[in-house]
Amino acid sequence: MKSKLLIIFLKELRETLRDKRTLGMLAMFTLLYPAMIGFMLHQGIDRSTKTEREGIELAVIGAARAPTLMAQLGQKNITVKDTPAMDEDAIADLLREKKFVAVLRLPDDFTENYYAMRPARIEVWFDSATDRDRQRGDVEDVLKLYGANIASARLLAHGVSPAALSPIQVQRYDTGTNAARSAVVVGSIMGILFFPAFMLSMSAAVDSTAGERERRSLEVLMAQPARTWELVGGKWLAASMLGIVGVTLELILAHIILKWLPLEELGMSWSLGWGELMLVCLVTVPLSLLAGAIHIALAMNAKTFKEAQTILSIVLIVPFIPGFIVSFLELKTADWMYLVPMMSNQTLVKELSKGGDIGSLPFLLTFLCSAIPALLLIAFASWRMKSERYVLAV
Incomplete structure (x- = not known):
């Protein structure tokens, strides 16, 4: 029962x-x-691997003024598209098409300032409304490395070791799994x-x-x-x-x-x-x-x-x-x-x-x-x- x-x-x-x-x-x-x-x-995995799968497309105005930089960008799987000169409104319209991660513009005086060892300006134009911060960060990392290499070469040319600018070397060890x-x-x-x-x-x-x-x-x-x-x-x-x-x-x-x-x-x-x-x-x-x-x-x-x-x-x-x-x-x-x-x-x-x-x-x-x-x-x-x-x- x-x-x-x-x-x-x-x-x-x-x-x-x-x-x-x-x-x-x-x-x-x-x-x-x-x-x-x-x-x-x-979605998180897809965004994190998007750069490796699709690469980065970058529009560059005045690419011929920095051939070494263009070569370094190519080594990092960044496709450079040589773009003719355009004003700010045209650059904004180009970025709204969401084809390029950013637009680099090298001014006319870039080469002159470079050889005169004066700061040579590189303009990075981007649209913060698009979800491409990580890809833009990869481009900026290349620019920082490019600047560091130039500084090291100039110091060596004057008989100064680049290590003098880095008196402390920080090494990080992550024990987290x-x-x-x-x-x-x-x-x-x-x-x-x-x-x-x-x-x-x-x-x-x-x-x-x-x-x-x-x-x-x-x-x-x-x-x-x-x-x-x-x-x-x-x-x-x-x-x-x-x-x-x-x-x-x-x-x-x-x-x-x-x-x-x-x-x-x-x-x-x-x-x-x-x-x-x-x-x-x-x-x-x-x-x-x-x-x-x-x-x-x-x-x-x-x-x-x-x-x-x-x-x-x-x-x-x-x-x-x-x-x-x-x-x-x-x-x-x-x-x-x-x-x-x-x-x-x-x-x-x-x-x-x-x-x-x-x-x-x-x-x-x-x-x-x-x-x-x-x-x-x-x-x-x-x-x-x-x-x-x-x-x-x-």
């Missing part, structure tokens, strides 16, 4: 799955957030995947509590020989199941996308294995249970269906607050972060993405910080359901 809790759970789950809007929301959140993460990272550098970025991006735990269970929770009370079907259900904790527990598990399934599928899809993307092009990596991902999915289950418990407890105390929706819509903002504060204050990871629901899940993913061994305590704290409040809320809701005031909405 099936337990009454299981019977109520299956009944509520069956009714929830009949709602096409709920299934549509489940499918949307399951696919939307991983797709957004993949798209944003793919790709995983450590990408932990903050990827960990923050992955944090959004936990939010649907609160979104997906809201509709089912409101409909099975405030909705049933408005339809007067709750009175029939409470007339059955079942304890209040069995009634509340069945509704709670049915509402939470959507969040559990949705978040688990999101994490799996995001993991597949991050493994597939060439994050090395951005100096990043995704080091989680399938075993660690399954542990993350496991400790995330209580977060969905907590979300369902919050929705059930609040919706039960709302007098109408619309009032319950309004209250829960406001409550959806709360899970974002701790993570936003920590990011704004740039706090380092501490043990107390594993005691705050949702923030603990974000922190866990961020630390795991660094590739180190964090031990079992963060997993345990992440599991318990959501599981214990969820059970307490359901206990409160079960006690609340014993009151006739709740059933009569007075």
Whole structure:
């Protein structure tokens, strides 16, 4: 004989799955957030490799005045297009076509100043409204190197070592790994995947509590020989199941996308294995249970269906607050972060993405910080359901 809790759970789950809007929301959140993460990272990779794939096209006015500079630009995969003289308006029109990264203009007195060892001006015209700052930076690096080579040659011609201008040589050694550098970025991006735990269970929770009370079907259900904790527990598990399934599928899809993307092009990596991902999915289950418990407890105390929706819509903002504060204050990871629901899940993913061994305590704290409040809320809701005031909405 099936337990009454299981019977109520299956009944509520069956009714929830009949709602096409709920299934549509489940499918949307399951696919939307991983797709957004993949798209944003793919765009970043595409921009970072655009220079190597397409090269840089540069318009130069007066290119014949600096043949050595033109040769150095060609060595850096920068295609130089000799352009006739034009005024400022014509240069602006040329840049708006977005064919050239920038326009270099060497004035008529460039050669004279160069041989007279006076500063020879090179004008760099560009359009800051276009997203080509990195390519323009490559051009300016060549110009700086060109100027440094000229200065070194002139010093040698006067019997002065160029090293005299660099009394200190700074050498940089970066001990950070790709995983450590990408932990903050990827960990923050992955944090959004936990939010649907609160979104997906809201509709089912409101409909099975405030909705049933408005339809007067709750009175029939409470007339059955079942304890209040069995009634509340069945509704709670049915509402939470959507969040559990949705978040688990999101994490799996995001993991597949991050493994597939060439994050090395951005100096990043995704080091989680399938075993660690399954542990993350496991400790995330209580977060969905907590979300369902919050929705059930609040919706039960709302007098109408619309009032319950309004209250829960406001409550959806709360899970974002701790993570936003920590990011704004740039706090380092501490043990107390594993005691705050949702923030603990974000922190866990961020630390795991660094590739180190964090031990079992963060997993345990992440599991318990959501599981214990969820059970307490359901206990409160079960006690609340014993009151006739709740059933009569007075």
